[in-house]
Amino acid sequence: MTTVLVVEDERNIAELLDAALTGEGYQVLVAMNGREGLDLLARRQPRLVLCDHMMPVMDGATMLETMAADPALRGIPVVMMSAMREAAVAKWCSGYVAFLHKPFKLFELLDVIKRTLGTGNVEAS
Numbered sequence: 001m002t003t004v005l006v007v008e009d010e011r012n013i014a015e016l017l018d019a020a021l022t023g024e025g026y027q028v029l030v031a032m033n034g035r036e037g038l039d040l041l042a043r044r045q046p047r048l049v050l051c052d053h054m055m056p057v058m059d060g061a062t063m064l065e066t067m068a069a070d071p072a073l074r075g076i077p078v079v080m081m082s083a084m085r086e087a088a089v090a091k092w093c094s095g096y097v098a099f100l101h102k103p104f105k106l107f108e109l110l111d112v113i114k115r116t117l118g119t120g121n122v123e124a125s
Contacts, residue, residue: 002117003027003046006070007037007063008081016048017050020106026113034058038066039096043071047117051096053082053089061093068095077116 004026004044009013011032018028029044031037037051037084053060067073070123080096081104082089089099099113 001025001027002048003029003044004113005031005040005044005046005049006054007027007031007034007049007051007055007060009033009052013052017109020109021113026109034060034063034066037063041067041076042078046055046076048113049076050079050100051078051080053080053084054107058107059092064095079112079116 004021006014006017006021007066008030008031014030014032018030022029029032029046031040033055035047038058043109051060051063064078064122067076067078077097079088079093079098079100080093081100082104083102086101095115100109100112
Protein backbone atom coordinates (compact mmCIF):
# COMPACT_ATOMS: atom_id res chain seq x y z
CA MET A 1 0.00 0.00 0.00
CA THR A 2 1.35 3.42 -0.96
CA THR A 3 1.92 5.78 1.97
CA VAL A 4 1.27 9.52 1.59
CA LEU A 5 2.15 12.14 4.20
CA VAL A 6 -0.31 15.06 4.36
CA VAL A 7 1.14 18.17 6.03
CA GLU A 8 -1.74 20.60 6.49
CA ASP A 9 -2.52 22.93 9.41
CA GLU A 10 -6.23 23.31 8.67
CA ARG A 11 -7.72 20.33 10.48
CA ASN A 12 -10.82 20.14 8.26
CA ILE A 13 -8.71 19.99 5.11
CA ALA A 14 -6.32 17.45 6.65
CA GLU A 15 -9.24 15.23 7.69
CA LEU A 16 -10.86 15.52 4.26
CA LEU A 17 -7.61 14.60 2.48
CA ASP A 18 -7.07 11.72 4.89
CA ALA A 19 -10.56 10.32 4.30
CA ALA A 20 -10.43 10.80 0.52
CA LEU A 21 -6.99 9.22 0.10
CA THR A 22 -7.75 6.37 2.50
CA GLY A 23 -10.90 5.71 0.47
CA GLU A 24 -8.73 5.46 -2.64
CA GLY A 25 -6.50 2.83 -1.02
CA TYR A 26 -3.62 4.96 0.23
CA GLN A 27 -2.15 4.74 3.70
CA VAL A 28 -2.20 8.30 5.03
CA LEU A 29 -0.06 9.97 7.67
CA VAL A 30 -1.11 13.44 8.84
CA ALA A 31 0.98 16.23 10.33
CA MET A 32 -0.32 19.68 11.31
CA ASN A 33 2.85 21.63 10.43
CA GLY A 34 6.28 21.18 8.90
CA ARG A 35 7.94 20.29 12.20
CA GLU A 36 5.46 17.45 12.79
CA GLY A 37 5.93 16.43 9.17
CA LEU A 38 9.70 16.14 9.60
CA ASP A 39 9.19 14.17 12.83
CA LEU A 40 6.99 11.69 10.95
CA LEU A 41 9.52 11.50 8.12
CA ALA A 42 12.20 10.55 10.64
CA ARG A 43 10.12 7.50 11.58
CA ARG A 44 8.35 6.66 8.32
CA GLN A 45 9.30 7.09 4.68
CA PRO A 46 6.18 7.79 2.61
CA ARG A 47 6.30 7.66 -1.18
CA LEU A 48 4.88 11.21 -1.43
CA VAL A 49 4.35 14.33 0.68
CA LEU A 50 1.39 16.67 0.17
CA CYS A 51 2.45 19.90 1.88
CA ASP A 52 0.62 23.13 2.54
CA HIS A 53 2.69 26.25 1.94
CA MET A 54 1.54 28.49 4.80
CA MET A 55 1.56 26.86 8.26
CA PRO A 56 2.51 27.83 11.80
CA VAL A 57 5.59 26.44 13.57
CA MET A 58 7.29 25.49 10.28
CA ASP A 59 5.97 26.43 6.85
CA GLY A 60 6.10 24.31 3.73
CA ALA A 61 9.08 26.15 2.24
CA THR A 62 11.21 25.49 5.32
CA MET A 63 10.13 21.87 5.43
CA LEU A 64 11.06 21.48 1.77
CA GLU A 65 14.49 23.08 2.36
CA THR A 66 15.11 20.76 5.31
CA MET A 67 14.12 17.72 3.26
CA ALA A 68 16.39 18.80 0.39
CA ALA A 69 19.35 19.05 2.78
CA ASP A 70 18.82 15.52 4.12
CA PRO A 71 20.04 12.71 1.82
CA ALA A 72 17.48 10.32 3.34
CA LEU A 73 14.58 12.66 2.51
CA ARG A 74 15.54 14.58 -0.61
CA GLY A 75 14.27 11.87 -2.95
CA ILE A 76 10.72 11.94 -1.59
CA PRO A 77 8.56 13.96 -4.00
CA VAL A 78 6.62 16.89 -2.54
CA VAL A 79 3.39 18.29 -3.94
CA MET A 80 2.94 21.84 -2.66
CA MET A 81 -0.59 23.07 -1.93
CA SER A 82 -1.68 26.66 -1.39
CA ALA A 83 -4.52 29.13 -1.84
CA MET A 84 -1.81 31.46 -3.16
CA ARG A 85 -0.98 31.32 -6.84
CA GLU A 86 2.00 29.17 -7.77
CA ALA A 87 4.01 32.17 -8.99
CA ALA A 88 3.84 33.67 -5.49
CA VAL A 89 4.68 30.36 -3.80
CA ALA A 90 7.62 29.78 -6.16
CA LYS A 91 9.23 32.99 -4.84
CA TRP A 92 9.49 31.33 -1.40
CA CYS A 93 10.34 27.76 -2.27
CA SER A 94 11.48 25.42 -5.00
CA GLY A 95 12.06 21.74 -5.40
CA TYR A 96 8.45 20.58 -5.25
CA VAL A 97 7.39 18.30 -8.11
CA ALA A 98 3.82 19.57 -8.54
CA PHE A 99 1.54 22.32 -7.29
CA LEU A 100 -2.15 22.22 -6.35
CA HIS A 101 -4.03 25.49 -6.07
CA LYS A 102 -6.64 25.41 -3.28
CA PRO A 103 -9.43 24.71 -3.49
CA PHE A 104 -8.87 21.76 -5.77
CA LYS A 105 -11.05 18.86 -6.78
CA LEU A 106 -10.43 15.29 -5.68
CA PHE A 107 -9.83 14.11 -9.25
CA GLU A 108 -7.10 16.78 -9.63
CA LEU A 109 -5.41 15.57 -6.46
CA LEU A 110 -5.57 11.92 -7.50
CA ASP A 111 -4.26 12.75 -10.97
CA VAL A 112 -1.27 14.65 -9.53
CA ILE A 113 -0.51 11.80 -7.12
CA LYS A 114 -0.67 9.14 -9.84
CA ARG A 115 1.45 11.19 -12.25
CA THR A 116 4.00 11.98 -9.54
CA LEU A 117 4.31 8.36 -8.47
CA GLY A 118 4.23 7.14 -12.07
CA THR A 119 1.51 4.67 -11.31
CA GLY A 120 -2.10 4.19 -12.25
CA ASN A 121 -2.85 2.34 -9.03
CA VAL A 122 -2.09 2.54 -5.32
CA GLU A 123 -0.75 -0.99 -4.80
CA ALA A 124 2.91 -0.03 -5.17
CA SER A 125 4.64 0.81 -1.90
